[in-house]
Amino acid sequence: MTSPVPFRAVVDSLPAYVPGARGADPDAHKLSSNENPFPPLASVRAAVERAASELHRYPDMFATALGEALAARHGVDPSGIVASTGSVAVLGHVLQAFCDAGDEVVHAWRSFEAYPILVQLQGAVSVRVPVTADGRHDLDAMAAAISPRTRVVLLCTPNNPTGPALTHTEVLSFLDRVPPTVLVVLDEAYVEFVRQDDPLRSGAVLAAYPNVVVLRTFSKAYGLAALRVGYAVTSPDIARGIRTASTPFGVNHLAQVGALASLDAEDELLERVDAVVAERTRVLAGLRAQGWTVPESQGNFVWLETGARTTEIAVEAAAAGVLVRPFAGEGIRITIGTPEADDRVLELAAGWL
Numbered sequence: 001m002t003s004p005v006p007f008r009a010v011v012d013s014l015p016a017y018v019p020g021a022r023g024a025d026p027d028a029h030k031l032s033s034n035e036n037p038f039p040p041l042a043s044v045r046a047a048v049e050r051a052a053s054e055l056h057r058y059p060d061m062f063a064t065a066l067g068e069a070l071a072a073r074h075g076v077d078p079s080g081i082v083a084s085t086g087s088v089a090v091l092g093h094v095l096q097a098f099c100d101a102g103d104e105v106v107h108a109w110r111s112f113e114a115y116p117i118l119v120q121l122q123g124a125v126s127v128r129v130p131v132t133a134d135g136r137h138d139l140d141a142m143a144a145a146i147s148p149r150t151r152v153v154l155l156c157t158p159n160n161p162t163g164p165a166l167t168h169t170e171v172l173s174f175l176d177r178v179p180p181t182v183l184v185v186l187d188e189a190y191v192e193f194v195r196q197d198d199p200l201r202s203g204a205v206l207a208a209y210p211n212v213v214v215l216r217t218f219s220k221a222y223g224l225a226a227l228r229v230g231y232a233v234t235s236p237d238i239a240r241g242i243r244t245a246s247t248p249f250g251v252n253h254l255a256q257v258g259a260l261a262s263l264d265a266e267d268e269l270l271e272r273v274d275a276v277v278a279e280r281t282r283v284l285a286g287l288r289a290q291g292w293t294v295p296e297s298q299g300n301f302v303w304l305e306t307g308a309r310t311t312e313i314a315v316e317a318a319a320a321g322v323l324v325r326p327f328a329g330e331g332i333r334i335t336i337g338t339p340e341a342d343d344r345v346l347e348l349a350a351g352w353l
């Protein structure tokens with residue numbers, strides 16, 4: 001099909017973002033989008049239901065209450081927080097604020113599939129630095145890839161879809177090699193699931209490096225994927241540019257209320273995160289015992305290198321009631337789910353070897 005009005009060339013050249021599969025079978029285990037397996041907390045749900053009585057009003061454009069609550073927990077000034085329609089939208093605003101046509105954005109690959117799409121839509125050039133054999137960012141190669149055209153470097157930690165997280169020491173030594181006029185984005189969508197030594201302490205990084213933006217989301221650990229709310233933490237000076245590029249009223253009223261209620265219920269939500277982490281440990285051990293080589297996942301998902309058989313395996317898994325996220329020719333990403341779903345994954349994976 002051809003559009004009657006021609007698209008910009010880049011639009012024709014881009015792959016569409018592939019959402020995780022949504023099967024027709026309501027009983028299928030949906031392990032394709034790194035969602036939280038737990039339904040909303042009753043307190044969060046009640047707050048959102050109450051907020052529905054105000055649907056005829058525009059939301060608070062600057063999500064003031066949410067920004068203040070987030071600023072308090074990150075120990076920054078509220079002017080250093082920019083919330084928007086999921087952290088993917090925030091990243092889009094970051095690129096709009098910093099990248100002109102032809103500017104370069106360095107990021108790992110394979111990493112989050114939204115990166116090259118957002119970068120190229122902005123007219124910038126996506127410079128992809130291959131991850132190592134164990135799915136880690138190759139920070140030496142990324143530092144070497146920075147050129148005079150580089151405006152932004154994206155670090156995805158833990159890396160979606162391969163799993164490993166960067167350490168604090170690694171990030172600091174990387175930042176010391178980045179010119180202060182290049183922005184470094186730390187995409188911490190899965191930070192709550194990290195359980196490794198020397199974890200990245202992004203608050204300390206922000207305090208020491210004024211060219212850093214941290215991205216966080218309510219979609220994963222907080223289980224609010226449907227509400228679409230994510231945010232940047234950075235210096236007020238950098239935040240100003242991101243805010244200028246932001247979609248007006250990008251965080252809707254229900255999302256603001258749901259996010260605030262989730263912060264109030266944080267202890268309960270973090271217990272759920274612990275349960276997912278325990279399952280991750282069990283699944284990783286189970287897969288390795290079967291003989292799989294699996295990168296060290298610090299997120300709520302695992303990565304299996306299934307190579308040429310990837311598509312076939314994903315189809316087979318769907319037929320067996322488990323929806324996974326295939327990356328054709330490379331591997332499949334499987335979200336950690338309920339113990340029942342994870343048992344099913346282990347059962348199936350044994351047959352894929």
Ligand SMILES: *Cc1c(COP(=O)(O)O)cnc(C)c1O
Pocket residue numbers: 034085086087088089112156160187189216217218219220225228229230
């Ligand atoms: C899921 C995810 C996000 C968050 O997306 P939202 O737009 O906040 O739902 C951001 N970065 C990575 C790497 C992710 O996997």
